[in-house]
Every structure is written in structure tokens, then in C-alpha cells.
Amino acid sequence: MARLAEKVAIITGGASGLGAATAQRFVEEGCRVMIADLNAETAASVSKKLGDNCSWCCVDHRDRNSAATMIESTISRWGRVDILYNNAGVPFAGSIETVTDEVLDRVFGNNLLGPYRMTQAALPALKESAQRNSDGAVILFTGSLQALKGRPNFTPYTASKHGIIGLVKGLALELAPHNIRVNAICPAATDTPMLKHFLPGMSKDINVAKKRFRESIPLGRLPEPTDTANAAVFLASPEAGMITGIALPVDGGATAY
Numbered sequence: 001m002a003r004l005a006e007k008v009a010i011i012t013g014g015a016s017g018l019g020a021a022t023a024q025r026f027v028e029e030g031c032r033v034m035i036a037d038l039n040a041e042t043a044a045s046v047s048k049k050l051g052d053n054c055s056w057c058c059v060d061h062r063d064r065n066s067a068a069t070m071i072e073s074t075i076s077r078w079g080r081v082d083i084l085y086n087n088a089g090v091p092f093a094g095s096i097e098t099v100t101d102e103v104l105d106r107v108f109g110n111n112l113l114g115p116y117r118m119t120q121a122a123l124p125a126l127k128e129s130a131q132r133n134s135d136g137a138v139i140l141f142t143g144s145l146q147a148l149k150g151r152p153n154f155t156p157y158t159a160s161k162h163g164i165i166g167l168v169k170g171l172a173l174e175l176a177p178h179n180i181r182v183n184a185i186c187p188a189a190t191d192t193p194m195l196k197h198f199l200p201g202m203s204k205d206i207n208v209a210k211k212r213f214r215e216s217i218p219l220g221r222l223p224e225p226t227d228t229a230n231a232a233v234f235l236a237s238p239e240a241g242m243i244t245g246i247a248l249p250v251d252g253g254a255t256a257y
């Protein structure tokens, strides 16, 4: 039996990188997936590739109206929402001495306030889903290794991702009585279009930077997008029915140091 059979999921940032890999794995596991992404062109193309059990809508997850439209589109297409995966985010690297208000608004708006607003918008539908089936409903977030550890010259990104862990812990407790589980996945640097924004912190030479990232990981390789996608399948599935309030590293042992 497919692990997400009959489920309906929304994945923000599902048009690229970790979100696209997760959309593919969710569809493979029998889920119907709404890709909610700012980039309509890539969202349409990924959705087409994944077939009839995938759809897409153009969403800015920072915007309440956009979030409401996304919930309406999902319900009108598939009748309900069982899983919300708040995955979209933006990178930033730079010293506190040069960070502007515009950067702070962009990073916190995308990485913390956006997921918060999306969760508020999806909550009525998730509660309804959890009432209807004993598996309950699920909220996932993509944190980061930077949600668990510090790193110089990444403070807005690090603080926004640490905020996700606060959100997960608080919401896990607040929503447990409604049978809604809330968890975060915390990947180490992964080869997606976002990676290039993190590399300069390691070295200006891309190959040297990737080698340094690899060397910081006990298992000796960078995670693949499917490593995060597989963790998301597990946490979204009934197999993880007793797991809520956690931040699961997908980091090849990096947090064990």
C-alpha cells in the first residue's frame, strides 16, 4: 500500500529543489499534490511532469490573500487538505554590519512569517481533515542545519530558521488536541539552485566550497534532495503517527559533533 494513499498535500516552494523532489516522492506514494510556488513557469512544468495527481498554483506565501486562494484551489480540486508542507524559503549570507532593513524583511518575511501565515490559512481545512480521519493531519516545515546551529555571517537566515523550531514546538502542543502533528526537517547544504548562495561563506571557488561542505559531514557526502523528500514522506505518513514537535536533521551526522 502506498504510504500517502488518498492524502492531499500542499507543498510551498514545490517547483524547485527540495520541494520538487518532495512533490515527486509524495505523488509516487499515492498523494495528490498542490505545488504552491511564486514561480508559475517552473511550477507548471514540474506539475505537468508529475501527471494528473499533481497540480499547481501561483502563490506568494507571505501574502494572506494568496494563501487563501491556494487553500480554495486545493479544496476545489481535491476536496480537502491533509498535509501542509511549508517548504519555501530564501537564502541570505552577509555580515550584521551590512544587513539592511530590506534584507531583514525579505528573509524573515519569507522564512518565518510566510510559513506562519500559510499555517493560519490552512488550519481550518487541516482541522476538518483531522476530524474526518484517525490518521489526523500533518504540518511540516523545512528548517535547516542553521535552525539547529549557528554560523557566522548568516544571522538573519539562522535566526529565521531557529524561529521555525519555535513554531514547531509551540504548534505541536497547541494542535495535538486536534490530532494535527507538526514537525520540521533540517537538511544540511543540499545541491539545489539555492546552494550557490551559501557557498561563498565556505570559499569563492565553488568546487572548494562543496568539498568543505562535504568534509563537514560525517557520512562524507552532501544530502540529495530525495534524502529530505524521503524524510518528509515518513513524517507525513501514518508511520510517524506518534511523532510531533521534532526537528529532524537530514545531515549525515553533522549535528552529532
Ligand SMILES: NC(=O)c1ccc[n+]([C@@H]2O[C@H](COP(=O)([O-])OP(=O)(O)OC[C@H]3O[C@@H](n4cnc5c(N)ncnc54)[C@H](O)[C@@H]3O)[C@@H](O)[C@H]2O)c1
Pocket (backbone or CB within 6 Å): 012, 013, 014, 015, 016, 017, 018, 019, 036, 037, 038, 039, 042, 059, 060, 061, 062, 087, 088, 089, 090, 091, 110, 114, 142, 143, 144, 145, 186, 187, 188, 189, 190, 191, 192, 193, 194, 195, 198
Ligand atoms: N538547498 C540547501 O542547501 C538548503 C539547506 C537547508 C534548508 N534549505 C531550505 O529548504 C527550502 C527549499 O530550498 P531549496 O534549496 O529547494 O531552494 P530552491 O531555490 O531550489 O527552491 C525554493 C522555491 O521556493 C519558491 N519561493 C521562494 N519564495 C517564495 C514565496 N514567497 N512564495 C512561494 N514560493 C516561493 C521559489 O520560487 C523556488 O521554487 C528553503 O526553506 C531553504 O531555506 C535549503
